[in-house]
Structures are given as structure tokens and as C-alpha cells.
Amino acid sequence: xxxxxxxxxxxxxxGRVEETSFADAIQQxxxxxxxxxxxxxxxxxxxxxxxxxxxxxxxxxxxSEGLNNITRHASARQAWVNLSxxxxxxxxxxxxxxxxxxxxxxxxxxxxxxxxxxxxxxxMLDGELSVDSQPGEGVCLLVQIPLHPTGGTHxx
Numbered sequence: 123x124x125x126x127x128x129x130x131x132x133x134x135x136x137g138r139v140e141e142t143s144f145a146d147a148i149q150q151x152x153x154x155x156x157x158x159x160x161x162x163x164x165x166x167x168x169x170x171x172x173x174x175x176x177x178x179x180x181x182x183x184x185x186s187e188g189l190n191n192i193t194r195h196a197s198a199r200q201a202w203v204n205l206s207x208x209x210x211x212x213x214x215x216x217x218x219x220x221x222x223x224x225x226x227x228x229x230x231x232x233x234x235x236x237x238x239x240x241x242x243x244x245x246m247l248d249g250e251l252s253v254d255s256q257p258g259e260g261v262c263l264l265v266q267i268p269l270h271p272t273g274g275t276h277x278x
Contacts, residue, residue, distance in 0.1 A: 144173060145169075148203060148205065166203070166206070177212075185214070194236075197221045198260070200218065202216070223255055
């Protein structure tokens, strides 16, 4: 447990995504997940605009933590990472076909920091997180991040 905790903290602080392309970083996370878990992970990536370094950094860490949660808890046979954009939002979905869970029940439990870390990173990007899961039905983490015009701000 201590080693896992240290790894999570190291992941939060280490490695800038800027050193590699964002698409490559996502593929590397999926490949690492497949190697460690033995669970196939299909990646779909469609972005037409470059993202700020901060967004790439947080999104890569969100993907990493989401896949780590699948490895630890889901008992899944398949995982998916889908990244797409609309005119105003970037959408990230991390899904599995595993055992699912009750999100509201798990949120308040002591020692469960993976989802908390994801929530905090989504908030830092001014985004929204929704978790679609029921016991026995898999999980879909849905992250929506506003796309800001270059040099501009947005209103809430």
C-alpha cells in the first residue's frame, strides 16, 4: 500500500507531457495499462487543435489514474479511452466492462484517492466530471473540459 501511495504521488509530480506528443502519451499510458493488467485497451483520439501544456499534463494523469483504477478494482475484460472535441469542449471518456461500483458510496471512503485526484485535476482545468456506474455494469468516467479561445477567457 505504501509503495502504491508513493507511486501515485510520484505520478502527480513527475514527468512533463510536453516531452512527447499528447497522442503518443495517451498511447503509452494505454500500452502500460495493457502490459500491467493484461486487459486490452482501445484508444480513440480525435483532436484538431493543440492543447495547452497544463491541459495535456492533467489529462494524461487523469487517463493514467483512470486506467490504474480499472486495474485495481474493475475485474474488466476490456477498457476504452476516447478523446474528442466539439466546438466548445474537449471530452475524455475512460470506460470498462467490469464490475462497476456505487460512485457516491465510494467517494467518501477513506484511502480512496484515485477518484479524488481525478476530481481535483478536472477542477483545475475548469471542467466537469461525471461517473456513470452501477454495480455489475462497468464504469464510464466522462470528463468535459472547456476549450478556451487563444488568449481569451470564458464566462461561466
